[in-house]
Amino acid sequence: MHEYWQAIRTFSPSLRRFLLASALVTTVAFGLSAVLQNLYLLRLGYDARFIGTVLGTGQLTWAMAALPAAMVSSRVGLRNGYMVGPGLFGLGLA
Known part of the structure; x- marks a missing residue:
């Protein structure tokens, strides 16, 4: 650290x-x-259990996507990965 x-x-x-x-x-x-x-x-x-499942699924998806994203970023370079990442995030929201 x-x-x-x-x-x-x-x-x-x-x-x-x-x-x-x-x-x-x-x-x-x-x-x-x-x-x-x-x-x-x-x-x-919806009850608290369902809401927790929805939020937990979203967080788990982020965690699972972070590993391949890190591998791609290290392959193409950290700077390029940081430049492309927000663009892909925006496309995902569209």
């Missing part, structure tokens, strides 16, 4: 600000989405 923080200190200030902003926006977006999804499913009349 110490090596990780040392590597981050070598980044330019603008890159560190970009990474921080990206992390904050992503955290807020996914957190808000999860809360609204819970409330929506409750309003539709």
Whole structure:
């Protein structure tokens, strides 16, 4: 972990600000989405067990997709992987 923080200190200030902003926006977006999804499913009349299954399935899907995405990113290069990743994410949402 110490090596990780040392590597981050070598980044330019603008890159560190970009990474921080990206992390904050992503955290807020996914957190808000999860809360609204819970409330929506409750309003539709689903019980807590079903809602937990839906949310758990989504998290499990993210975890399973992260491994192949990491392998592809290491093959094409981290910079290219980071540039292509958000584009693919956007296509998935469309």
